[in-house]
Amino acid sequence: MSTAGSRSTAIEIREGDWKAYLYCINRSKETPAIIERYGSADAYKRACALAYLGKRAQLHGGVCSTRHPHVMTPQFIADLELTNRTARFNRYPWLRALMTLLAEIEQIQDQISSTNVITLVPSSK
Numbered sequence: 001m002s003t004a005g006s007r008s009t010a011i012e013i014r015e016g017d018w019k020a021y022l023y024c025i026n027r028s029k030e031t032p033a034i035i036e037r038y039g040s041a042d043a044y045k046r047a048c049a050l051a052y053l054g055k056r057a058q059l060h061g062g063v064c065s066t067r068h069p070h071v072m073t074p075q076f077i078a079d080l081e082l083t084n085r086t087a088r089f090n091r092y093p094w095l096r097a098l099m100t101l102l103a104e105i106e107q108i109q110d111q112i113s114s115t116n117v118i119t120l121v122p123s124s125k
Contacts, residue, residue: 021051028041
């Protein structure tokens with residue numbers, strides 16, 4: 001893991017190395033010159049994040065685009081959740097029945113556990 005002296009060089013973090021990522025982020029707090037090289041703290045953190053994600057992920061998907069940032073609003077996330085759930089249930093039709101069954105089992109266990117309790121302390125009136 002290293003940073004070079006010019007603005008055009010990338011931060012070298014082995015892909016997925018969380019400790020190195022945290023080290024780079026924390027080092028910027030101790031050494032303000034690092035942030036000056038990148039123009040802003042956000043630009044430096046973005047460079048660290050992209051180095052952490054690795055070139056493979058950047059080239060083949062799975063990460064955000066550096067050229068086209070996206071704002072994830074609560075509505076966008078809710079729509080994404082619905083789309084993912086629909087695709088998941090279409091891909092695995094048995095999963096919907098399993099999830100419903102597990103929810104029913106949990107509900108029954110909650111009902112039984114509250115009615116099957118014997119109190120050892122007399123109730124106060």
